[in-house]
Amino acid sequence: MSSRCAFKGENSESMTSDYAIETDGLQKIYRTRFTGRAFTAVAGLTLRVPIGSKFGLLGANGAGKTTFVKMLLSAVRPTAGRASLFGRDAQEEESRRPVGYLPENHRFPTYFTGAGMLDFYGALSGMSAADRKRRIVELLELVGLETWGDVRIKKYSKGMLQRLGLAQALMHKPRLLVLDEPTDGVDPAGRRHIRDILNGLTGAGVTIFLNSHLLSEVETFCDYVAILRQGHLALEGKMSSLLTKQGVVITVRDVNEQAQRLIAGMASTTRVVEDAVEFTVPTPLEANRSIDVLRAAGATIYSVIPTTSSLEDIFIEITGSSRNAGARGEIPGAEETVAAAAMSGVHQ
Amino acid sequence: MSTESQVLRPPLTAAGSQPIHLSTSPLQVFLALIWDTVQEARARWLFWGLFGLSTLLILFFLFILKIDVVQGAISFMGLPAGAGRTVFSIEKFVRSAYMFVAIFLYVWGTFLAIFASAGLIPSVLEPGRIGLLLSKPVSRPMLLLGRYAGTLLVVALNNTYLIASIYLIIGWKTDIWYHSFLYAIPLATFNFAVILTVVVLIGVLSESAALSLMVAVALMFISSLLAQRQIVVNLLNSEWSRQLWQALYWIIPKTWELGKVMRDLILREDPAYWIAPLWTSAAFGVAVFLGAVARFQRKDY
Ligand SMILES: Nc1ncnc2c1ncn2[C@@H]1O[C@H](COP(=O)(O)OP(=O)(O)O)[C@@H](O)[C@H]1O
Ligand SMILES: [Mg+2]
Numbered sequence: 001m002s003s004r005c006a007f008k009g010e011n012s013e014s015m016t017s018d019y020a021i022e023t024d025g026l027q028k029i030y031r032t033r034f035t036g037r038a039f040t041a042v043a044g045l046t047l048r049v050p051i052g053s054k055f056g057l058l059g060a061n062g063a064g065k066t067t068f069v070k071m072l073l074s075a076v077r078p079t080a081g082r083a084s085l086f087g088r089d090a091q092e093e094e095s096r097r098p099v100g101y102l103p104e105n106h107r108f109p110t111y112f113t114g115a116g117m118l119d120f121y122g123a124l125s126g127m128s129a130a131d132r133k134r135r136i137v138e139l140l141e142l143v144g145l146e147t148w149g150d151v152r153i154k155k156y157s158k159g160m161l162q163r164l165g166l167a168q169a170l171m172h173k174p175r176l177l178v179l180d181e182p183t184d185g186v187d188p189a190g191r192r193h194i195r196d197i198l199n200g201l202t203g204a205g206v207t208i209f210l211n212s213h214l215l216s217e218v219e220t221f222c223d224y225v226a227i228l229r230q231g232h233l234a235l236e237g238k239m240s241s242l243l244t245k246q247g248v249v250i251t252v253r254d255v256n257e258q259a260q261r262l263i264a265g266m267a268s269t270t271r272v273v274e275d276a277v278e279f280t281v282p283t284p285l286e287a288n289r290s291i292d293v294l295r296a297a298g299a300t301i302y303s304v305i306p307t308t309s310s311l312e313d314i315f316i317e318i319t320g321s322s323r324n325a326g327a328r329g330e331i332p333g334a335e336e337t338v339a340a341a342a343m344s345g346v347h348q
Numbered sequence: 349m350s351t352e353s354q355v356l357r358p359p360l361t362a363a364g365s366q367p368i369h370l371s372t373s374p375l376q377v378f379l380a381l382i383w384d385t386v387q388e389a390r391a392r393w394l395f396w397g398l399f400g401l402s403t404l405l406i407l408f409f410l411f412i413l414k415i416d417v418v419q420g421a422i423s424f425m426g427l428p429a430g431a432g433r434t435v436f437s438i439e440k441f442v443r444s445a446y447m448f449v450a451i452f453l454y455v456w457g458t459f460l461a462i463f464a465s466a467g468l469i470p471s472v473l474e475p476g477r478i479g480l481l482l483s484k485p486v487s488r489p490m491l492l493l494g495r496y497a498g499t500l501l502v503v504a505l506n507n508t509y510l511i512a513s514i515y516l517i518i519g520w521k522t523d524i525w526y527h528s529f530l531y532a533i534p535l536a537t538f539n540f541a542v543i544l545t546v547v548v549l550i551g552v553l554s555e556s557a558a559l560s561l562m563v564a565v566a567l568m569f570i571s572s573l574l575a576q577r578q579i580v581v582n583l584l585n586s587e588w589s590r591q592l593w594q595a596l597y598w599i600i601p602k603t604w605e606l607g608k609v610m611r612d613l614i615l616r617e618d619p620a621y622w623i624a625p626l627w628t629s630a631a632f633g634v635a636v637f638l639g640a641v642a643r644f645q646r647k648d649y
Binding site: 030070073074075076077093094095096097099101103105106107108109110111112116120121123124125126127128131134135168172173178 | 366367368369370371372373376377380381383384387388390391392471474475476477478479480481482483484485486487646648649
């Protein structure tokens with residue numbers, strides 16, 4: 001991990017990492033209380049989220065996305081592994097100070113008014129009363145609730161609650177925004193509104209980490225994506241390279257540690273398939289180079305295939321639904337596709 | 349309190365550009381958590397419920413109860429009999445009246461307080477709520493402590509309101525002021541503070557308000573039962589069962605004894621034994637609260 005200051009000259013003593021989120025073999029095994037049966041929700045995830053990126057974590061319901069995020073924010077204790085936020089161990093309280101979080105299935109206490117809720121959570125983040133007052137006005141306006149500040153939130157619609165939740169997450173000007181299914185249960189207009197707000201944050205270096213089971217949401221918004229399946233990282237890469245229709249998929253076996261590092265350096269996307277590693281490089285020239293160095297490192301090249309697959313194809317393949325249905329051409333849109341994938345997915 | 353600040357940059361371009369200073373002061377967090385608890389108590393009508401019932405009781409004392417009886421007694425006993433002896437018995441009579449009122453308020457206040465507070469602890473642990481709280485730069489013990497203190501504050505305010513009002517009313521009606529009546533405020537609040545740790549522990553363990561309530565009320569009864577040592581120790585026929593009874597007696601908080609301390613203070617009898625019930629109850633409270641914190645630290649939400 002190199003040490004470089006992400007924001008020119010400012011606050012350099014506290015910036016020790018290029019990554020907003022860094023995890024190392026982060027794992028969660030849930031045990032049922034009486035039978036002691038173990039269930040692996042997140043299986044040793046190693047993930048790096050660069051500062052300033054918009055990172056989407058995709059996966060069907062039950063894939064472990066929420067558990068992963070909760071481990072970052074200390075609501076869930078990891079069974080094994082490490083996590084850090086901006087280079088600071090995630091177990092320290094202070095590591096959470098620059099983080100804004102919009103949980104999934106939140107239930108904000110209904111006795112709050114919109115403004116009262118922002119005030120309370122702002123105070124917990126350490127904001128002064130004057131800052132809170134000023135910021136509440138700004139944020140209610142930003143999320144289009146300027147006339148609702150004094151209304152108790154039990155009168156809010158789902159979409160309004162979600163926007164208020166977003167305002168809450170933005171209250172203390174976080175450097176990292178963690179959003180767990182932010183548009184879940186929100187109508188299309190509301191979704192658009194949320195997306196517009198998030199787009200308005202770009203350029204300020206705010207890192208956004210987005211959990212979603214909706215491919216379309218991640219596809220249109222994120223520049224990095226990782227796909228989670230049954231707690232395992234199924235795919236990870238830059239959105240631009242995942243969306244390009246051209247590239248070369250190289251499948252390698254006998255991957256030792258050195259080869260693994262080489263792949264990480266060259267690949268635009270990586271996937272682990274049983275005992276093999278499958279990765280993509282953008283051009284045939286790079287494919288040749290990769291093959292040379294990997295062979296030198298002792299790995300076995302298993303296959304080299306030019307690819308045209310889009311993210312949607314990859315996602316469907318990984319979540320494994322429409323192949324069985326055999327009707328890819330009839331699927332009307334990405335959202336429905338993913339919903340189907342989620343339903344036939346790991347759980348239920 | 350540490351007020352070390354850090355400036356978080358860069359600001360969001362979308363909304364406002366002034367940098368925000370985030371203080372790391374635990375005091376601010378503590379006060380915010382207390383305020384949140386009071387707000388919740390208000391919104392759930394617990395606050396007004398407590399104060400409303402107290403007000404009813406106060407009105408009862410103000411209008412309905414004929415405290416003039418005392419005056420009557422004074423005039424009845426005062427006129428014909430010899431001065432010295434009569435004054436003594438009147439004073440004793442009034443003191444006993446005070447004592448009964450104090451005991452009644454102690455029991456009444458504690459029960460209402462337990463009923464009112466049992467919901468306030470588990471509610472903050474509800475999924476969908478605790479996750480966001482934990483994501484703030486706030487330690488788990490602090491979260492629990494803030495809730496605890498907020499609940500205690502509501503009850504302490506109510507105890508003060510109730511007992512001080514009745515003290516004023518009786519004093520005003522009889523013109524006899526027994527300041528020791530006011531000992532009921534700290535004693536009732538202290539007893540509740542100890543019981544509340546049990547509500548916290550059961551709340552963390554079970555996340556059930558009903559169970560917290562049951563255990564807290566049961567504990568008060570058990571405590572009063574255990575306090576009948578003199579009687580029971582003679583009834584128990586084996587040495588070990590007597591030992592067990594004694595041990596339990598010393599471990600469990602001493603609601604009964606604290607009531608007795610109050611009685612003696614009002615009757616101007618020196619409660620020579622008041623230190624032991626106080627510190628053993630406090631030790632119980634601290635231990636139970638630490639247990640709740642330890643469990644809370646390891647839980648997933
Ligand atoms: N507290 C818990 N105890 C036991 N299992 C849990 C718990 N929380 C989540 N799980 C299980 O872990 C898996 C991952 O859940 P989750 O992280 O919520 O997935 P996602 O957010 O991707 O839908 C699910 O199968 C879920 O049933
Ligand atoms: Mg989830």
